Amino acid sequence: MKADLRGAGVRHLAMAAPSGASDRASVRRANLGLVLRLLRDAGARPRTRIAAETGLPKATITNLIAELVQNGLVREGRTERDGSIGRPGLTVELDGRAICGIGVEINVDYLSLIALNLRGDVIVERRVPLDVPGTEAAVVLDTTAAVIRETLDTLRARGARAVGVTLAAPGVIDPDTGVVGYAPNIGWRQVAALDGLRDRLGPGAPPLGMENDAKLGAVAEYLLASAADIHDLIYVTGETGVGGGIISSGQLLRGSAGFAGEIGHMPLDPTGFPCACGRRGCWETMVGLSALLRFAADPDDVVRDPAVDLEQRLADLRDRAASGDPRTLGALDRVADSLGLGLALLADVLNPRAIVLGGHFAYFGDFLLERVRSVLDERVMAPDVGGCEIMLSTLGFTAAARGGAYHALEPVYRDPSGATAALG
Amino acid sequence: MKADLRGAGVRHLAMAAPSGASDRASVRRANLGLVLRLLRDAGARPRTRIAAETGLPKATITNLIAELVQNGLVREGRTERDGSIGRPGLTVELDGRAICGIGVEINVDYLSLIALNLRGDVIVERRVPLDVPGTEAAVVLDTTAAVIRETLDTLRARGARAVGVTLAAPGVIDPDTGVVGYAPNIGWRQVAALDGLRDRLGPGAPPLGMENDAKLGAVAEYLLASAADIHDLIYVTGETGVGGGIISSGQLLRGSAGFAGEIGHMPLDPTGFPCACGRRGCWETMVGLSALLRFAADPDDVVRDPAVDLEQRLADLRDRAASGDPRTLGALDRVADSLGLGLALLADVLNPRAIVLGGHFAYFGDFLLERVRSVLDERVMAPDVGGCEIMLSTLGFTAAARGGAYHALEPVYRDPSGATAALG
Numbered sequence: 001m002k003a004d005l006r007g008a009g010v011r012h013l014a015m016a017a018p019s020g021a022s023d024r025a026s027v028r029r030a031n032l033g034l035v036l037r038l039l040r041d042a043g044a045r046p047r048t049r050i051a052a053e054t055g056l057p058k059a060t061i062t063n064l065i066a067e068l069v070q071n072g073l074v075r076e077g078r079t080e081r082d083g084s085i086g087r088p089g090l091t092v093e094l095d096g097r098a099i100c101g102i103g104v105e106i107n108v109d110y111l112s113l114i115a116l117n118l119r120g121d122v123i124v125e126r127r128v129p130l131d132v133p134g135t136e137a138a139v140v141l142d143t144t145a146a147v148i149r150e151t152l153d154t155l156r157a158r159g160a161r162a163v164g165v166t167l168a169a170p171g172v173i174d175p176d177t178g179v180v181g182y183a184p185n186i187g188w189r190q191v192a193a194l195d196g197l198r199d200r201l202g203p204g205a206p207p208l209g210m211e212n213d214a215k216l217g218a219v220a221e222y223l224l225a226s227a228a229d230i231h232d233l234i235y236v237t238g239e240t241g242v243g244g245g246i247i248s249s250g251q252l253l254r255g256s257a258g259f260a261g262e263i264g265h266m267p268l269d270p271t272g273f274p275c276a277c278g279r280r281g282c283w284e285t286m287v288g289l290s291a292l293l294r295f296a297a298d299p300d301d302v303v304r305d306p307a308v309d310l311e312q313r314l315a316d317l318r319d320r321a322a323s324g325d326p327r328t329l330g331a332l333d334r335v336a337d338s339l340g341l342g343l344a345l346l347a348d349v350l351n352p353r354a355i356v357l358g359g360h361f362a363y364f365g366d367f368l369l370e371r372v373r374s375v376l377d378e379r380v381m382a383p384d385v386g387g388c389e390i391m392l393s394t395l396g397f398t399a400a401a402r403g404g405a406y407h408a409l410e411p412v413y414r415d416p417s418g419a420t421a422a423l424g
Numbered sequence: 425m426k427a428d429l430r431g432a433g434v435r436h437l438a439m440a441a442p443s444g445a446s447d448r449a450s451v452r453r454a455n456l457g458l459v460l461r462l463l464r465d466a467g468a469r470p471r472t473r474i475a476a477e478t479g480l481p482k483a484t485i486t487n488l489i490a491e492l493v494q495n496g497l498v499r500e501g502r503t504e505r506d507g508s509i510g511r512p513g514l515t516v517e518l519d520g521r522a523i524c525g526i527g528v529e530i531n532v533d534y535l536s537l538i539a540l541n542l543r544g545d546v547i548v549e550r551r552v553p554l555d556v557p558g559t560e561a562a563v564v565l566d567t568t569a570a571v572i573r574e575t576l577d578t579l580r581a582r583g584a585r586a587v588g589v590t591l592a593a594p595g596v597i598d599p600d601t602g603v604v605g606y607a608p609n610i611g612w613r614q615v616a617a618l619d620g621l622r623d624r625l626g627p628g629a630p631p632l633g634m635e636n637d638a639k640l641g642a643v644a645e646y647l648l649a650s651a652a653d654i655h656d657l658i659y660v661t662g663e664t665g666v667g668g669g670i671i672s673s674g675q676l677l678r679g680s681a682g683f684a685g686e687i688g689h690m691p692l693d694p695t696g697f698p699c700a701c702g703r704r705g706c707w708e709t710m711v712g713l714s715a716l717l718r719f720a721a722d723p724d725d726v727v728r729d730p731a732v733d734l735e736q737r738l739a740d741l742r743d744r745a746a747s748g749d750p751r752t753l754g755a756l757d758r759v760a761d762s763l764g765l766g767l768a769l770l771a772d773v774l775n776p777r778a779i780v781l782g783g784h785f786a787y788f789g790d791f792l793l794e795r796v797r798s799v800l801d802e803r804v805m806a807p808d809v810g811g812c813e814i815m816l817s818t819l820g821f822t823a824a825a826r827g828g829a830y831h832a833l834e835p836v837y838r839d840p841s842g843a844t845a846a847l848g
Contacts, residue, residue: 027479055451172806181807232680244773248677255672255775256656259806262772267765267803269694277805341691348686349668349773351679379691381701382596382683383605 028064031056032416035064036073036094040413044077044093065092072098073118073416094119098160099412102151102206103404104144105168105213106193107397108132108185108240109310111140113147114398115155115162116405118412120223123160124151125398133187141193145200152205162206164408168213168400169193170241175258178210184276185240209407213237215252215261216403218245220395221356223406226250230353234346236263237358237399241276242284246350264288266342286338289360293317295331314363321367329367336368340375343390347376351386358393365392452488455480456840459488460497460518464837468501468517489516496522497542497840518543522584523836526575526630527828528568529592529637530617531821532556532609532664533734535564537571538822539579539586540829542836544647547584548575549822557611565617569624576629586630588832592637592824593617594665599682602634608700609664633831637661639685640827642669643676644819645780647830650674654777658770660687661782661823665700666708670774688712690766710762713784717741719755738787745791753791760792764799767814771800775810782817789816 034054039045042053047065051058068074077091096118105112109131115124126147132140148165155162171183178194194210201208218235225233231250237243244263246253253260264284265277272281273291285291296317297303303313320328343355357365357372369390376385393399411418458478463469466477471489475482492498501515520542529536533555539548550571556564572589579586595607602618618632625632642659649657655674661667668687670677677684688708689701696705697715709715720741721727727737744752767779781789781796793814800809817823835842 182805230680246773248672248679249675251673253672253774255810256654256777257775257806257811259810260773260775262775262805265772265805266769267692270692271695279803345690346773348689349670349684349770350677351681351684351686353680379703381606381686381689382681386679386683387681 029415029417031060032064032068033414035061036068036416037413039074039092039094044091046091050092068416069095071416072096073412096412097121099409100124100155100160100162101405101408101410101412102148102162102165103168103216103401103406103408104148104165105216105400105404106132106140106144106186107170107213107400110397111144111147112398112401113151114401114405115151116402116409117160118409120406123158124154126151133185137188137191137193138196141196141200145197148197148201148205162408163412164207164209165197165205166216166404166407167193167197167208167210168216168404169210170213170243172259172262173210173212175209175211178208206408207411211404211407212243212245212261213400214243215245215254216401216407217243217358217393217395217399218247218261218356218403219252219406220399220403221245221358221393222247222250222252224394225354225356232350232352233354233356234350234352235356235358235393235399236343236346236361237393238288238361239359240289242288244346246352248350263342263346266345268338268341268345283338283342287335287342287361291338292331292335292360292364295334296320296328314360318364321364332364332367333371335364336371337375339368340372340379343372344376344379347380347386347388348382351382352388354389354391356391356393358395358399359397362392362394362396453839453841455484456488456492457838459485460492460840461837463498463516463518468515470515474516492840493519495840496520497836520836521545523833524548524579524584524586525829525832525834525836526572526586526589527592527640527825527830527832528572528589529640529824529828530556530564530568530610531594531637531824534821535568535571536822536825537575538825538829539575540826540833541584542833544830547582548578550575557609561612561615561617562620565620565624569621572621572625572629586832587836588631588633589621589629590640590828590831591617591621591632591634592640592828593634594637594667596683596686597634597636599634602632630832631835635828635831636667636669636685637824638667639669639676639678640825640831641667641782641817641819641823642671642685642780642827643830644823644827645669645782645817646671646674646676648818649778649780656774656776657778657780658774658776659780659782659817659823660767660770660785661817662712662785663783664713666712668770670776672774687766687770690769692762692765692769707762707766711759711766711785715762716755716759716784716788719758720744720752738784742788745788756788756791757795759788760795761799763792764796765803767796768800768803771804771810771812772806775806776812778813778815780815780817782819782823783821786816786818786820 047061051061073096074092075095077093099118100115100123102115111128111130113126117123128147152162169180170185172181174181180188180191180193182189194208197208214237217237221235233247235245242264244261246261265282267281268283269281273285274280275282275285293304302308303317373390380386471485475485489498497520498516499519501517523542524539524547526539535552535554537550541547552571576586593604594609596605598605604612604615604617606613618634621632638661641661645659657671659669666688668685670685689706691705692707693705697709698704699706699709717728726732727740797814804810
């Protein structure tokens with residue numbers, strides 16, 4: 001499945017009605033989605049304007065909106081003067097406060113869950129510390145299922161319902177089978193994560209999906225960036241590994257089999273450090289969190305002590321940088337140079353309008369950004385870095401879970417009646 | 425402009441007719457294009473089937489096809505039994521034998537021109553040897569204009585007309601302004617190529633466009649690959665430089681400002697050879713034609729003598745490889761290893777269904793392919809190379825000009841009445 005996230009004007013043109021009954025039903029579903037996406041992308045507006053913008057007759061629009069209102073997806077808004085002449089008309093706006101999507105991220109040392117309603121408001125947010133590489137996969141799935149179950153209860157108690165749950169998993173995953181194929185940073189190989197969750201949640205659970213964590217991070221960032229008319233971006237997140245998600249012309253670039261965005265193992269130095277993947281000089285070994293810590297401190301330094309909470313160690317390192325410690329600043333410069341090198345490569349290949357840095361790249365962003373930008377200025381072949389800006393993510397460590405929640409809501413926008421009917 | 429090349433089923437749904445007269449005209453134009461693209465992508469078919477597949481009423485289809493027939497874009501085909509029952513019906517098929525697109529490539533040591541009609545048949549093919557780096561840009565443009573002018577005369581004499589000319593230029597180009605910004609291999613910097621051609625061809629010339637040569641090569645390859653249901657591919661061509669064109673979900677990936685696909689300068693070895701761009705260890709210095717010649721022969725060897733025709737030198741080198749010369753085979757192995765390294769990186773980032781090798785990679789393909797494939801098997805993170813096949817281009821050195829000709833024909837598919845009306 002390809003996420004269709006862009007609200008480009010041309011997509012707001014409705015389809016002609018074919019003749020068969022099943023065709024008519026499918027056109028109706030498509031047109032319901034069309035109206036809903038228009039309200040999401042372009043905001044509240046009167047029915048007459050929706051008719052004009054979709055090219056559908058006013059009677060059809062009235063009819064479609066009645067169904068969307070009945071399903072709680074749309075509501076009558078405030079009155080608005082349409083221009084300066086004529087009587088004020090009721091606007092229609094996105095509702096969906098009772099409809100939620102849930103995203104859950106399995107990361108190296110925590111689980112993170114976010115439930116968003118159709119309007120994008122955060123309804124539930126949970127973070128559970130968990131040593132994932134040191135815990136059996138079955139136990140990780142037990143904990144994940146428990147957090148999802150509690151959230152479903154919370155939503156039910158508030159009169160809201162979840163239309164789907166999307167799991168954000170690191171590494172090479174297969175969204176169709178729900179198998180995490182190879183995720184070295186959490187020590188998973190061929191873990192049937194979605195089947196495991198389905199078994200634990202039972203038959204009453206909402207539909208479950210899975211996608212790579214960095215791809216979902218890119219989806220979350222794109223929803224912010226699209227407001228600034230940015231439709232080509234790369235999200236690059238650094239944690240234990242380095243992950244990437246690519247948005248091209250407003251679409252998540254998944255590649256032919258869903259594996260696109262694997263940027264951590266770009267071979268940038270044949271004589272470089274050994275990588276967890278068994279090779280040398282992968283980008284991850286130059287800019288990942290372990291590389292930063294290795295450059296910044298000796299092995300017996302507290303910031304390299306795995307027994308100490310990672311957040312505490314990173315805070316320590318930030319303090320050292322802020323106080324001007326030369327070794328820490330030198331380590332950050334070294335990471336910035338290598339980060340710029342790899343980003344310049346990606347900018348040459350993809351020519352994005354923006355590169356958004358997440359994870360520890362964002363956490364240390366104020367120490368990295370200037371130097372990263374100057375490497376790109378110097379290295380990117382296109383003039384003026386091809387128009388690409390380097391930005392820091394503002395979503396913190398919630399980007400993947402948030403992207404998962406958006407992803408779980410997508411079926412509602414594609415087929416509003418089907419997605420809500422399935423709720424019973 | 426983004427080339428919309430894919431014939432995906434969903435695009436064959438027609439638009440509803442809005443109310444205004446200018447809207448009706450624009451819907452008519454869009455529907456003419458819809459029918460024409462359906463005939464291109466899916467082949468000859470009866471009117472009833474076109475109506476069913478587009479969702480448009482039969483009367484509308486009859487009307488649209490009458491206009492397409494009148495403009496010479498479509499013709500009545502052979503009769504065909506639609507299933508086994510009922511009377512045989514006339515099919516409609518793509519015509520456009522009198523409508524041509526012209527592609528002209530400016531390469532390092534030749535100009536290449538191809539004119540294709542709407543059915544994709546080659547109508548004119550020209551190749552003019554020219555030492556482009558050693559010739560003033562103004563003189564190169566004189567020669568290019570002369571070849572185009574001759575071709576226009578030839579077409580006119582045969583009763584065919586050109587709807588557009590697309591120039592395929594190497595390096596970093598700006599399709600909107602028609603300026604070649606930086607093309608080190610032909611020594612061009614800020615050459616206003618399209619304005620120069622327009623001045624030389626005068627006001628009666630067909631519309632002129634420009635695109636990067638490797639991107640147009642990718643377009644030409646995609647038109648072959650799409651027949652095999654391949655919609656994500658990377659075209660990688662090696663000549664003096666190394667160029668790339670990316671097709672993602674059936675669309676040419678241009679990036680936010682048209683600079684995507686710049687793969688020649690990926691920094692794969694910080695201690696490697698110096699590059700023409702002023703840096704070290706760019707991919708081009710490891711796999712480009714100069715690298716191959718440098719690895720294969722001493723400076724005084726005839727295959728490195730710029731005074732000897734390049735084709736002759738390459739033929740010499742192939743003979744040596746075929747006769748088992750160890751140094752030549754060693755050089756090809758070395759290029760194959762580095763080619764595999766960079767292709768593995770691109771496969772990780774983009775997860776294409778196919779990588780098509782052009783230029784000298786195709787010319788020496790039988791000596792490179794096995795080794796390239798084994799590097800990808802070993803290095804690509806996704807299982808089974810993410811489903812990616814490595815193929816050799818069969819278009820020889822005509823790929824870019826051919827892609828240019830297809831590109832020049834695109835406006836006809838977007839707006840058949842507009843493109844042919846402009847011919848007067």
